[in-house]
Amino acid sequence: MEIVARERRGPILTPSSIPCLRSLPTINITQGCSLGCTYCYIKSYRDYPGPDRVVLFTNTAALVAEELKRKRKRPERVYFSPSSDAFQYLAEVQQATYETMRALLDAGVEVAFLTKGFVTDRFLGLFEKHAHLVHAQVGLTSLDHTIWRTLEPRTSPPDHRVQTMRALVSIKLRVTARLDPLIPDVTDASPAVDSLLEAISASGVTFAAASYMFLRPAFAKILASTLKRLQPDQQPEEWSYQEFTDGRSGGQSIGEQERRERFARLADIGRQYGITVSPCRCKNPGLADGSCHIAGSVHRPTSIAVQPDLPFA
Template identity: 40%
Template sequence: MTEVIRTERKSAVLTPSSLACLARVPTVNLTAGCAHECRYCYGRGYRSHPGQGKVTFYTNLLAKLREELPRKRKKPATVYFSPSSDPFQPVPEVLEMAYEVFRFLLESEIGVAFVTKGRIPHRHCKLLAAHAPRVQGRIGMITLDSSITAAFEPGAATPEDRLSQAAELISSGVSIEARLDPILPGVTDGEDCLEPLCAALARVGVRRIAASVLFLRPAVVGSLRRHMKDKRMLKRMLDCFAGAEPLAIHAARSRVSALPAKSRLEIMGRLQSIAHRHGLEVLICACKNPDISTGSCHISGRWLAAVPGNSQSRLFQP
């Protein structure tokens, strides 16, 4: 059961992210902390994280956004949800806020890009479908094996739920890609895991996936050690980091412990050949892999530039 700490937000709602891919897109966190409680969540190391089993919920977020947006010199083309939480957490007031904030932005002709590992309620799917040209979603998946997701992502939606909502959104015209992030070394990086996952994603109509291999920070290692019951599985994964190298990723003040470039290239090569068999394109983001990629994961979507006076033109490349 998640403890919800209700508070008024003092700082601006639309905030820049330190991640290079999001540098030009305003981002929104509906909460600090996330009820999905992924054991590997990078957000656990942030100063604003309220601690295990808790989320800080900003009760005045919509009201502040309504005040803030008209004061902007330039209306944003799109807003990204969320750099360090998930808009579709299983907390009723967070889901209600997500609905109202998405509706406000979409009715203001502002695009919405999101990444989720949550279950998107039917009402929210209908809203997204009604504004499909202005919505770009990314569904986070690490495996089809529900025993692994239960161990690593105890509060998130089941893999079946994530796939079926991807299918539903794609069939209603919403652009949906997948994020295989993080791939867990020694746990989900083998052909036995990647093959059925790619096959399932292709079956529901996904055509593009962005992928990144887990990297470690002290808070992530601490969380894994505290919460993972299957110590053999954890050891197998952490042993893969024996030759880990410090890596400066493209985010402010961010230095992480990453698998050596050779190991990440091997995993990505395996994923790419499996994905290609299923007609999936794989994107490896330079933000998290500056030593092996120059590409982008397009986490905030692919939008064409807005043409002044034409409300139909909506795409620009952030």
């Protein structure tokens, strides 16, 4: 994996355009992502650097620290990372993430993240010191290693992600799981999904957001053939185009009624293990009205007033 170091310019703590995250600033530590999920939507972005390269912004932590010093209103919470994973296995990325999150947490700003990556002991130490400020969501759809290798080849292994949930819960963080993207009759089938929810429950997590696979137009064909390799009965080419809440993006997926039934079944299974399973609202307009907690568990105002002369801690 090639790492291209680059300096970031301009303001960094600005709101996201992603509907679920519109109310708070988001930070990408890298442009591109080394974890290489086969279904990842960033591959269709104009500035995607390619599968074997990430652009690492080397001055993110410094910019965050400067902006927090200057801002009259600090953001209450910052989300990592809408178009990359903050916990990629690359040491340089881990270091940049650590410094950036530490700058925020030391200043009293909450940090929320969704990851399929590697949350090391160093981060656990940092998060433990600021447990009340950290919201974690860990993505996991299957405990099966063939599925993991096929769909998410460079992410943290499934059992390791369950351990990550357990470790984060043990230091008193608010931790949720994300079952996304589920594949009908593969990752949502019994007994696989029962084992998955049982393992998540044993880690101490009690909430899981869920969503099904969407084939984005830019790489629908290649992803459809990957799904057929996993299970020859799959017929993703027959899925119809479904719009997300933003009305601008979407992809081919199973129909709304079928998703409704499958979510209801997942919710029933989740209940057996003490887990609330709730559909992701952004991708399932008409099916969900709650929050999938992608950016933390509590809705609060987007910013808090900061005295102009308050020193940056």
